[in-house]
Amino acid sequence: MATVNVYLTFNGNCRQAFEFYKSVFGGEFPYIGTFGEMPPQDGKELPQEDKDKIMHVSLPISQETMLMGSDTGGEWSSNFKEGNNFSISINADSKEEADKLFNGLSQDGQITMPLADTFWGAYFGMFTDQFGINWMVNYDDPAKMQQHS
Template sequence: MATINPYLNFLGNCEEAFNFYKSVFGGEFTYMGRFSEMPPQEGVSLSEVEKNKIMHVSLPIGSHTILMGSDVGGDWAPQTVIGNNISVSITAKSKAEADQLFTGLSNGGQVSMPMADTFWGDYFGMLTDKFGINWMVSFNENAQ
């Protein structure tokens, strides 16, 4: 069965927020990557400020829960406002399960990123369901 984790989006202060959460929950970041680490994409240019923002951070806060987050904004997420800045992240146990969950959750909703292989190694997609809930679905064969 899949696992579910909260995914928090910030408007430029993700690193500050996650350092705070780390002080509360303890533990260590298992990953903290910046937008500067993304491969170049045609038609996308980032300012030096945007390059330094957090692309993804993971902080285990329990034996089965990882608090995850990123900075958003700019052209890639202009609709983000405080209040709709949380997603439910599902990590599937197989590519087939990821597709099944994504297809089911997107029924009647809006897909913002179709399921596809990504540069960070996950099979990943994002959507907002018909009830306005943001979902991120992923599968990583190497994590099995």
């Protein structure tokens, strides 16, 4: 069965927000990475102001729930709207489940990133459903995740 978490998007203050959340919930970040740590996309160098922005951070806030987030940047930042800056993130148990959920929920919606293998080792995609809700579908293939550890 898939797990569901909230994914928050920030306009440059993700690190500050997650440090605050950590001060309230406690715990540690299992992962925090910046856009500057990503491999270059399409041979383009990131602008310096985007390199220190958070590409992904996660913070366990209960036995079942992970609070996740990132900053927005580049062409994505024009779509940022405070108050609507979250997605529902589903972590599937298999690639087949990821495909089923992605294809079903994105019907009549707008795919913003098709499901595909990523440089960080996951099978991942994003879309806005027909009701305007933002979703992320992820499958962490254990074999691929070991290669990226």
